[in-house]
Amino acid sequence: MPTISANPAPLSVEEIRKSFGTVAAVNGISLEIPTGACFGLLGPNGAGKSTVIRSIMGRVRPDSGAIHIFGHAVGSTAARAEIGWVPQELALYPLLTCRENLRAFGRCQGLRGDVLDEAIAWCLDWAALEDRARSTVRSLSGGMKRRLNMACGLIHRPRLVLLDEPTVGVDPQSRNRIFEMVEALRARGTTIIYTTHYMEEAERLCDTIAIIDHGRIIALGSKETLVARAFGTRSSVIMHFAAQHDGLAAWAAAHNASAQDSAILCTVEKPSEIAVLLESAARDGLDIADVSLRRPNLESVFLHLTGKELRS
């Protein structure tokens, strides 16, 4: 049990585990998110991220472990009042207007009267949908639907908000609008958990990032910390070969690199070390198609730790 303190953390996850049949979806995850943080939760498909999110929302019961929201057990009325959820899906009533959707979900959160009216007005303003308040959802553009989807999750002004891939399927302009909405939330002191498959979003919005794979957190910290831990001061080199070569795996191992299909990933301290790699490849008969040198970023960390592209 967590210690009851005057200022409990917005989210405290203690060693949760969840299996579906013989598959361990979550295998002992612990987290504590401080007030006002924007916490990025990244992981490849099937890593257990959705199970963690649904456990935090009280929609999945972990086999063991505990989750508290501002000190309240997840699923309790107090915890439900403190957390807002914006699901990946457009969880809206398509035949209702924007205002009617907000009213419906507001009532389900226990809001009434002037409080509800004020909350609806704030949401419409925050999502820049005042002029479409009377439009039915099905008449909105994709970006507007996404913004309304976010607004419906925040109608009760929660102090902790879980945004599950809020920019899926929207155009760049709408995405920027959503970033501004998230930044406005942060400015109000709202604690945010943000999941995405777009690394640039995590880099722009999140101050702390957790990478999940195989039901465990495999990296946790700020972007800079994660990069430094994974690569130190080294840069990453990605070499693509013209065709898959039988000796590629052995060649990659000899150069302390990881091979995937017809590409290898390795690190170098100085750019001049690339020349050594090129000579070695030519000597071993490997036909190089492309070579790139990158300053390591979150994408590199993710690839380095999971062996998978984030959007694969």
Added chain:
Amino acid sequence: MTARLIATIIRNGFLALRRDRVAFLLAFILPVAFFTIFGFVFGGMRGSSTPRVTVLLVDEDHSDASRALVRGLLREPSLDVRTHPQSTKENPAPAAYTSASAEAAVRGGNAPAALVISSGFGAHPFAFGPQAGRAQFQILYDSSDPVAAQVVSGMLQKTVMIALPATMASAGWKYFDQYIGVLTPEQRQRIQSSLSYLRDLQSQEQPQSAAANNSLARGLVSIEMHDVVGEKKRSPMISYYAAAVGVMFLLFTASAAAGSLLDEAESGALDRLLSARVTMTTLLAGKLLYTALLAFLQLVIMFLWAAAVFHLDFFDHIPGFIVMTAATSLAVAAFGILLASVTHTRAQLAAFSTLIILTMSAIGGSMFPRFLMPDAMKKAGLFTFNSWAIDGYTRVFWRDEPIGHLTGPVAVLVASGLALFLLARWFARRWEYN
């Protein structure tokens, strides 16, 4: 090229259908199931019984002829003749029906018709002669079953000729002798000889041959018909069909409305609601009441239309209508919620609801009256909402019964509604945590 494209489209269709295995199976089971049900309903199945008309029989004459006629009617296979009410624990040996108790039973819906053999029948079995103005029989019937009285009348004519050959012949010769001619002693001797043969035939329990069943006396027995239930009604059967058709469409409406649960589950709105302050029980109760209100309004409109267009006496039966409509709406709404909570896709819901609703409607009397069905089907109909709702509305609008008499159908509808709702709540656990 075009053929390949068409083949691709066909293949895609079958692939999509095969993915939803329940819908796939129902697509083929549905027609077979309906064929089977209709086969049962129309008595086409081997061993099924022919629909029999229940008739209450009252013998006020107590003559040899009337007793012979009663025996003949009891042997008639198309009639279910009852001379006494069914025994109960309180009354293990009930008295035989009288004219009054038989009429009350018909009014109460216990039988569609009663046949009264009037006193004096034995003395004047024919409908002509000095007693021609007086009917030997009365048929008291409920015109909500338009078939029963006609069947009883026809079977009576037939039975008279089969069961009472001596009586008929004796009366004929008597009138012949009285009004037409003087018979010679030799002729009288021959007639008496023939009559003694016919008396022997008449006294036997089993008829000897169909030869006696000729058409000479068709219509010769005088029957007085009394519609004891619907004689003051302006539009017979309208309330029956308003209820019958209404309930069937109510069931479709309920399952479609409850299907919003599946839409919400698919869109994620259900997750959002359940992660707010809404519990599954609250959500289902809300859906139940919404669907029930929708059903209630549908029935109000249906009966108002019946009042406006078909002169149904709606406004004199409003309390009974409200009670029946509330009970019916609750039951069909719970049925819809249960279907939605059991199925996983809209396609499954549509297939299941079509199968179950049309089956219930066929055997419950929404498509054609239950009195036309074999006994087994009539009993099966008691497991449907349709038959209980139709029974209740018939009591209200046709028999003018007080609300207290609706206890049976209302109790069945409300109890089944609550049971189905609890079952739906149990199935809905799959949405609570996943």
